[in-house]
Amino acid sequence: MAEIPYRYAPDNKIENLVEKHSGLEAGQETSDVVTVAGRLMLRRVQGKLAFGTLDDGSGRIQLFAPSKVTPDFEDFCNLNLGDWIGINGAVMTTKRGELSVRVESWSLLAEARRPFPDKWHGMTDTDTRYRQRYVDLWVTEEARKAFQTRSRMISLTRSFLENLGAMEVETPIFHPIPGGANARPFVTHHNALDLDLYLRVAPELYLKRLTVAGFDKVFEIGRVFRNEGLSTRHNPEFTMLEFYQAYADYEDIMALVEELVEHLAIQLTGSTILEIEGRAIDVAKPWRRATMTELVQESIGVSVDLDTPLKQLRDIADKHEVAYKDDYGPGKLILEIYEKTTESSLWDPVYVTDYPVEVSPLAREHRTIEGMTERFEAIVAGKELCNGFSELIDPEQQRLRFEEQASQNELGDDEAMVVDEDYLRALEYGLPPTGGVGIGIDRLAMLITGVSSIRDVVLFPTLRPEQK
RNA sequence: GGGCCGCUAGCUCAUCGGGUAGAGCAGGGGACUUUUAAUCCCAAGGUGCCGGGUUCGAGACCCGGGCGGCCUACCA
Structure with a gap:
């Protein structure tokens, strides 16, 4: 031969x-x-x-x-x-x-020196499929399709944002101070500087520094890292899109996200109607807007707000088996109640708006409602797709919010943020009114490709190493 | 992290009230000039995830461990 x-x-x-x-x-x-x-x-x-x-x-x-x-x-x-x-x-x-x-x-x-899997049955053992993805992708048609779709989705997203005049940037993955999301970071060490560094949990604070710098529309599509458990919806490293637009508020950003998702659905599947777990879902814009408290009211029939006495909120939590700690204020209690009783039952796309200040350290206070922020999350098929807000631009308020987070962190909440003095200094130079959003690209890919495990849209998901 | 389930040939799966493992595909040998997962014949292929225990005898039963899946808890 x-x-x-x-x-x-x-x-x-x-x-x-x-x-x-x-x-x-x-x-x-x-x-x-x-x-x-x-x-x-x-x-x-x-x-x-x-x-x-x-x-x-x-x-x-x-x-x-x-x-x-x-x-x-x-x-x-x-x-x-x-x-x-x-x-x-x-x-x-x-x-x-x-x-x-x-x-x-x-x-x-x-030459294929190792035998290929059964030509008819292919590879079904999920563990082997993930560990030997190079085989799975040849043998499992749907797997290959899903990753092709994911790639096109990211490409379309990039051009969508570029067409808006946004600039793609790359910000540090090594962060001296972890921040931008409530999540436990991975820690690593730089030898020459003898310095502990954190793998980023979000690019948010750097991107807003760039807005301060005068890049009025910026975005980044990149890997973020959170030191948390694994599940069908969580991989320790995952891809986040974050976008910031100067002069915009959260309404503008909501309009943009629903536009993007509709565009992607049409381009990639030919329709705004997607199928998740055998059930149809229409992502055509506009999506419904509803406040968190309205949705809780609809779901469990109780009216809550920030003025509801703590005792009463705790009773509601107890009744619905929602766990909480003694130091939770009304804002955190309401969020917990919402997440445990309401969120997963939302099916059609909905923007959940008006999150309590207590649980939104980087979002700007609501223009009319005391104690709330102009924050939204899109819930699609019962799952969080994105998180965005009118950005908090006031350095003094931001300092107070950071300090509040830092004290939570002191008390042992290792997901709470700490004070980032340089970020505060940047804000002191002036951040214009800005709207921003973070979208979980893997979740979006799951939605578009209709798969139910994040491992079906991550080429090499995190697994324990094989043991010989 | 908790609950349930799984792990047998390279791949997909069998087997049994505890008696020493079997098939298809792949790989090897042979037949075949229009097949479609081609077909037919022959031979080969195993540390039954690992380690203990019970037993005359364990892949099957018990205990411990490993790896994975699903559900559940948290962040996207």
Whole structure:
């Protein structure tokens, strides 16, 4: 068998060939001589005639190899499933009408020295699929599709934001002070500086520094890291989109997010109606807006607000088996009640608005409602898709909020923020009115591709290392 | 972190009231010039996740551990 070449030059993708020749009748031969390369997925040898199925990642096409035409016919028949091969020959159809490439010359490009999974059943063990994604992606069509969709989704998102005139930036992943979200960070150490650094839990505070700097629309799509448990909805590293727009408030940002999601749904699935867990969901804009307290009222029939006595809020929490700590104020209690009793039952897209100041350290106070902020979360299919607000721009208020967080942190809440003096200094130079949002890209990809585990949209999800 | 379930050949799965493991596919050998998961014949393939225990005898039963899944708890 010939040596493996150093390069090979396919001139067609299979999906294009299939599209181009879709109307061809049985027993036809075209003058289209093509070179394609990919993996041999199936093989049917019949003595002096062999058939194969080649998959190049874009699609599959049959290989037609008569011994009279195909050089080194014996070797061709002895190829293993999973071998990489390059094929050159005419596009034709067989007697049965199957579109094929006749194998007039071929090259072995890589041997599959390990047996491929069962050609019919594929790979079903989820653990093996995640650990050996390189096999899963060949063998599991839906897996490959999902990642292609994810890639296109991010690309479309990027151009959507660029069309708004937004600039993409990259801010530090190593943070000397963790901040921008309530989450436990990963810690690492820089030797030369002899300095502990935190992997970012959010890019938020750096992006708003850039708004101070005069970049009036900025966004970042990047990995963030949270030292938390794993689940079907949580991977310790995940991709966050954050966007900030100067002169805008949370209403503007809500309009933008629903526009984006509708756009993505149409571009990627052809419809605003998606399917999640077998259930339809329409993400067409506009999405409903409702305050947190309104939704709690609808869900459990009790009216709560920041003036409701603590005792009463605790009774409600007890009644619905919502856990809380003694130091929770009314704001935190209301949030907990909302999250435990209401959030997961919301199906159609809804913007939940007006979060208590107590639980929103970076959001600007509501323009009319005391104790609330102009913050929103979009809940889609019972899950949080994004979190945004009119940004808190006042350095003195921000300091008080940080100090409140810091004291929580002192008391042992390792998800609470600490005071970031440099961020306060930036605010002192002046942050204009600004609206911002963070969108979990993985969650969005789950929504668009209709999968129910984040591991189906993360190529190499975090797993315990294999033990030998 | 808690509850439930799973782990048998490279892959997909069987087996039994505890008696020493079997099939399809893949891989090897052979037949076959229009197949579509091609088909047919032959041979080979196993530390039954790991470690203890009960038993004359354990892949099956008990205990401990590992890894994974689902549900549940938290952040997106």
